Structures are given as C-alpha cells and as structure tokens.
Amino acid sequence: MKEMDPLYPDTASITSALGELVPDxxxxxGLPPELIAxxxxxxxxxxxxxxxxxxxxxxxxxxxxxxELPPLVPSAPTGASHAAPVAEQAxxxxxxxxxxxxxxxxxxxxxxxxxxxxxxxxxxAVAALVVVALPGPADPLPADPLPADTGPLALTxxxxxxxxxDYGPLRDPARRAACLAHAGAxxxxxxxARQVDWAGxxxxxxxxxxxxxxxxxxxxxxxxxxxxxxEVLADIPVGR
Amino acid sequence: MTRSDxxxxxxxxxxxRAAYPELFRRYQSFLWTIAYNELRNREDAAEAVQDTxxxxxxxxxxxxxxxxxxxxxxxILLNICRDQFRRSRGRPSEAWPGEALDEVPMPRNPIADHxxxxxxxxxxxxxxxxLGQVLLxxxxxxxxxxxxxxxxxxxxxxVKSRGWRARKGLFEVYxxxxxxxxxxxEDR
Numbered sequence: 001m002k003e004m005d006p007l008y009p010d011t012a013s014i015t016s017a018l019g020e021l022v023p024d025x026x027x028x029x030g031l032p033p034e035l036i037a038x039x040x041x042x043x044x045x046x047x048x049x050x051x052x053x054x055x056x057x058x059x060x061x062x063x064x065x066x067x068e069l070p071p072l073v074p075s076a077p078t079g080a081s082h083a084a085p086v087a088e089q090a091x092x093x094x095x096x097x098x099x100x101x102x103x104x105x106x107x108x109x110x111x112x113x114x115x116x117x118x119x120x121x122x123x124x125a126v127a128a129l130v131v132v133a134l135p136g137p138a139d140p141l142p143a144d145p146l147p148a149d150t151g152p153l154a155l156t157x158x159x160x161x162x163x164x165x166d167y168g169p170l171r172d173p174a175r176r177a178a179c180l181a182h183a184g185a186x187x188x189x190x191x192x193a194r195q196v197d198w199a200g201x202x203x204x205x206x207x208x209x210x211x212x213x214x215x216x217x218x219x220x221x222x223x224x225x226x227x228x229x230x231e232v233l234a235d236i237p238v239g240r
Numbered sequence: 241m242t243r244s245d246x247x248x249x250x251x252x253x254x255x256x257r258a259a260y261p262e263l264f265r266r267y268q269s270f271l272w273t274i275a276y277n278e279l280r281n282r283e284d285a286a287e288a289v290q291d292t293x294x295x296x297x298x299x300x301x302x303x304x305x306x307x308x309x310x311x312x313x314x315x316i317l318l319n320i321c322r323d324q325f326r327r328s329r330g331r332p333s334e335a336w337p338g339e340a341l342d343e344v345p346m347p348r349n350p351i352a353d354h355x356x357x358x359x360x361x362x363x364x365x366x367x368x369x370x371l372g373q374v375l376l377x378x379x380x381x382x383x384x385x386x387x388x389x390x391x392x393x394x395x396x397x398x399v400k401s402r403g404w405r406a407r408k409g410l411f412e413v414y415x416x417x418x419x420x421x422x423x424x425x426e427d428r
Contacts, residue, residue, distance in 0.1 A: 020403075038411055039408070047379055052269070058272070058289070062290055062293060177291070186298045189291075191323070
C-alpha cells in the first residue's frame with residue numbers, strides 16, 4: 001500500500017488541502033504527495049491573487065456607455081417614442097474601409113409593416129429594392145444602385161453579412177445599442193453588419209437573430225441612428 | 241451602507257439610475273477577466289463586456305437568478321463571447337495585453353505581488369478557456385461550485401472535473417516558470 005505523506009495522512013486532509021475542485025471518482029490516496037502539496041500551494045496563491053482591473057481606457061469606454069443608457073423600458077418597445085433623448089456618443093474612429101469593391105444584392109422583399117414610422121411606406125410591402133454594399137466611409141455616400149434591369153432576386157440568409165463588422169457610424173457599441181433600442185430591438189445581438197445603399201439612401205444593414213432556426217432579421221437603419229434619432233429604413237424577416 | 245446585488249437590481253428596476261452602474265462596476269474587473277480568458281483578444285473582450293452591460297441592462301426584469309446576480313451576468317457574458325468567437329473565428333489573436341497587467345493597483349509588496357499576479361494570470365491564459373474560467377470563479381473569486389455550475393450551465397461534477405484539469409494544467413505551466421516553487425514542493 002502506498003505510504004501517505006505526513007502532511008496528508010488521510011483523504012480528509014487531502015480534501016481539506018485541495019478544496020472542492022476534486023472529481024468525486026478521483027483516487028485521493030493515489031495522488032503523489034508532491035502534487036498535492038503543489039496544488040494546495042497554488043490554490044492558496046490563487047485565492048490571494050487580486051483580479052487585475054481592466055485597462056483605464058476600457059473603463060472609460062464602459063463608463064461612457066453607462067452614461068448613455070436610455071431610461072429602462074421593462075418590455076420591448078414598439079416605437080421610437082420609448083427612447084428618451086440621450087446625448088449621442090461619437091464613434092471612436094472612422095469607418096473601416098473594406099477591401100474588394102461593391103457587391104450588389106438585388107432583392108425582392110416583403111417589408112414588415114407597421115414597425116416604425118419614418119421608414120418606407122406600408123404600400124411598399126412588396127417591393128424590389130436595391131442594396132449596395134459600400135466600400136468606404138459612410139458620409140457622404142453617393143447612391144449607386146444597380147440598374148433596374150438587373151432584376152430582383154429573392155433575398156436569402158446567405159446574402160446577409162453574417163460575421164461582417166462594417167458598422168460604419170455605428171461602430172461604437174454604446175451608440176449601436178442605443179440605436180437598436182431606438183429601432184425596437186433593444187439588447188439584440190448583432191450577427192453582422194454592412195454599410196449599404198438602401199433605395200438610394202445610405203444606411204447600415206444589421207443582421208439580427210429571430211429566435212427561429214434559419215430565419216434572420218435584416219434591419220436597415222439610417223447612419224445617424226442613435227438613442228434619440230434616426231430612421232428604420234427597412235425591417236425584413238429573411239429565411240424560412 | 242453597501243447594497244447587495246439583489247437590492248441593486250431591484251432598485252434599478254424601480255428606476256434608481258445609480259443602481260445599475262454600481263452593480264456593473266462591482267463586477268467589471270471579473271467580467272473583463274472572464275471575457276479576456278474566453279476571447280484572448282483585447283478589443284473583442286472589451287466589446288463583450290460592453291455588450292453584457294447593455295444586454296443585462298435591458299434584460300434586468302427577466303433576471304431569474306435570485307441567488308446569483310453575478311452568475312446571471314457571467315451567463316450573459318459567456319453567451320456574448322460565444323457569438324463573438326463565431327464572428328471573429330479565423331482572426332489571429334492578440335497576446336495578453338501588457339497594459340492590462342501594468343495597470344494593476346499598487347500591491348502591498350510591489351515586486352513580489354506583481355510578479356506573482358503576472359505569472360498566475362499568464363499561466364491561466366495558457367489553459368483552454370473552459371478550464372481557466374473555473375479557476376477564475378472558484379479559486380480566485382471564491383464562488384460556490386453550485387453557483388459556478390449554474391453560471392456555466394453544466395453539472396457540478398463537470399465543474400469539479402474541469403477545475404481539477406485546470407489545476408493540474410496550471411500547475412504544469414506555473415511550475416515551469418517558478419523554479420523556486422518547484423524546488424520547494426519537491427523538497428516537501
């Protein structure tokens with residue numbers, strides 16, 4: 001039988017030294033005394049270690065985000081009137097220039113009506129619209145849709161910029177969150193983004209989950225979208 | 241008087257504008273450490289913490305973790321980290337940012353404490369995130385296993401198993417950079 005270390009003569013002393021993080025089926029008596037001693041020492045050191053505070057610039061950023069938080073809305077808002085005026089936080093940097101030139105997606109979409117006043121007319125519930133991904137900074141942006149004779153195509157989830165990070169003027173997370181709340185999608189996770197030209201108007205396409213497998217939500221907002229301003233240019237369910 | 245997490249959350253829901261910032265500041269260091277451990281990228285981790293700030297703010301009325309507000313925050317953060325990871329997959333990771341370690345508060349013994357902190361956290365960063373997070377919660381933060389299990393969405397046995405593997409992994413990494421500890425423990 002293995003001779004136990006005088007410091008750890010029984011399993012109770014080993015358990016006491018190692019704490020709770022020991023699998024139930026572990027053979028404590030079979031552990032080398034050196035390993036027990038070292039793990040116990042590391043455990044004590046870890047317990048005495050203070051977590052490093054976040055870098056000061058990040059704390060400042062989060063403090064700014066806290067200051068930007070709109071008044072709490074217990075239930076999901078259905079319109080912009082829920083968002084009280086809040087000072088807008090400027091984006092930290094210029095929009096990233098994405099390589100590769102323009103890629104067009106011509107879409108025939110069914111627009112969700114009644115979401116937010118100020119978007120396209122409800123009469124355009126079925127409309128052929130042109131989305132053009134923009135290669136660079138958002139302002140000013142020339143409208144440059146594809147020719148109408150390109151013909152409409154059905155927009156699928158594969159056409160959406162899932163994973164894209166071209167947030168443009170919404171690059172700052174605090175402003176983006178404020179915009180989402182203003183646009184009726186508070187707290188939504190953004191799956192991807194791209195600056196677009198939407199029916200001749202500059203915008204930012206945000207891809208949001210819907211909670212339904214295979215179905216996403218394409219939200220296009222105006223570049224000035226923030227807690228107290230901006231428009232929803234389109235709000236489209238895409239996919240199954 | 242210091243308000244509990246639950247009291248802060250209730251005050252926030254009642255319209256106290258100071259309550260949520262106080263709650264967030266209480267855990268921002270921990271959330272940052274967890275986020276960096278998960279994503280290993282400064283900007284992604286910073287954004288994940290900020291997204292957590294936003295999402296928890298909006299979802300406060302749906303918080304069901306009566307006993308563990310901090311566990312609820314970590315659960316939100318880890319979900320965001322998973323989304324972040326999927327988005328940034330394939331992008332090269334940054335090394336642990338030096339400034340994060342340079343900005344620790346003045347320790348009691350500046351040299352010894354600072355070096356120990358650097359070594360442990362640097363060693364922790366070499367473990368798989370799923371293992372490191374258990375040590376962060378249990379050994380560094382002192383959370384009960386049941387609370388960790390709830391936050392991670394796993395069984396207590398899984399927490400124990402991950403924690404044990406993490407400890408052994410951390411020991412190997414840490415020991416390699418601590419010859420003095422190695423000698424001391426081998427002499428024991």
